[in-house]
Amino acid sequence: MNTELMYRRILFFFLLGLFVNTVLAAQTSLQASIDEWVADDYFTHTSVGIAVADATTGELLAGHDSERSLIPASNLKLLTTASALKILGPDYQFETQLAYDGYVDAEGVLSGNLYLVGSGDPSLGSPDMEGTPGLEALLERFSLAVQQAGIRQITGRVITDERAFSSAANGSHWQWLDMGNYYGCGAFGLNLHDNLYYLRFQQRSQLGAVPPIANISPDIPGLQFANEVKSAGRGSGDNAYIYGAPYTYQRHLRGTIPVGSGSFTIKGAIPDPPLFAAQQLQRTLESVGILCLRPPATARSLGDALPALGEPKVLYTHKSPRLQHIADRTNMESVNLYAEALLRAIGQKANGEGSAEAGLEAIKTYWESRGLDLGGVLLYDGSGMAPRNVLPPAFFCDLLSAMYQDEDIQQVFWESLPLAGRSGSLKNSLKGTAAEGKLRAKSGSLEQVRAYSGYVTSRSGRVLAFSVLLNNYQGSGGDARRKLLAIMARLAE
Missing domain, CATH: 3.40.710.10 (DD-peptidase/beta-lactamase superfamily)
Structure with missing residues (x-):
């Protein structure tokens, strides 16, 4: 055998053995x-x-x-x-479409409904997600699209179509403790503002006192609170919980927040994000003089009364971040x-x-x-x-x-x-x-x-x-x- 080849083989097996021993030693x-x-x-x-x-x-x-x-x-x-x-x-992107049915006459009256059709975009109007407009900026885009279409009045409704996802937004085995809080908000076919609202208390200086609710933001029409939150020691942190089920508007507040002289904020789950979206869009349209003659609704709430959308006329398509x-x-x-x-x-x-x-x-x-x-x-x-x-x-x-x-x-x-x-x-x-x-x-x-x-x-x-x-x-x-x-x-x- 060639001497050089023999030495190469010896060196190879030596290094192999050294590597194996090193790996085994590391594993051990x-x-x-x-x-x-x-x-x-x-x-x-x-x-x-x-x-x-x-x-x-x-x-x-x-x-x-x-x-x-x-x-x-x-x-x-x-x-x-x-x-x-x-x-x-x-590279997948969720899409949310603003569309209408019926027709728009020369006076700008839409004889039909305005639709917001969701695909489950969780980032729609998010206050924290980079690369997507927040709630107010998003609503302004929708409102501008309606104005540019020449619509000045809507004889029907603003309807959100959330049927892309099941109405069972929460997990089947989630705990009652969680579902009223922002982290237990669930996922709907149309989500908005991370499906959360900010609930602000006015702190009290006395231990055991009930801190009153100062305000909620954004406003959730019909949301009611039974406040049983108490004031605990300074620096005790957020130990307050919001109890309530999806689609219901009565909330019970329990637990504690720290004593103090300022405000203290916790976050809750919006009960019905698709309805909230319809309400917010209608409110924005009315703020620029576009009137809707019927109250906002969702596909779920209308049920069999939901008009057949047919071939909708799309005004604007919003795409989520990738x-x-x-x-x-x-x-x-x-x-x-x-x-x-x-x-x-x-x-x-x-x-x-x-x-x-x-x-x-x-x-x-x-x-x-x-x-x-x-x-x-x-x-x-x-x-x-x-x-x-x-x-x-x-x-x-x-x-x-x-x-x-x-x-x-x-x-x-x-x-x-x-x-x-x-x-x-x-x-x-x-x-x-x-x-x-x-x-x-x-x-x-x-x-x-x-x-x-x-x-x-x-x-x-x-x-x-x-x-x-x-x-x-x-x-x-x-x-x-x-x-x-x-x-x-x-x-x-």
């Missing part, structure tokens, strides 16, 4: 870190599952009860946004409305039905076709609000690995996740650790549930997918979060 060290972390007495009565995989291969490297089905809370948004990016596409930007806000800021709207849009495209059930069925079908094992996965919504949702940490690693290996979507999905020490829910976390600037993860929290799933680049440059879920922990949520951050920091080492 990773498992040892997890074992040590789980052995903490803190977890004696806690259900904990953790999985760590090589994102480039999907190989499970280490874990603890990685196949245990646990409540993921908002980590579920990872599945929803990943599915939306793949099924709908990163889906990749909606997914970014969904994960970065954990917006439940956006996740639920994406779930229903998936159902509409894949199964012709804009419902949570149709969306979940489409998601299951898609990922099974990609070879993912959905054993132990039980889902009821797209946001993680339902405490009946359960997934194994190993499933999250499979999902994250699949997205990392997808060259077309990898970067979009990767950048939608909060970055340790820099952005989102991790902006102020893991600073000064090996994870700062190297770990991206979605957080999740419900009562006695804390979770993180995402990616971390180790010191060796290896990209790991990880998921760690805690259920039924003891003590405060802050303590649970600190435990999770500790193991995440170690994953980056």
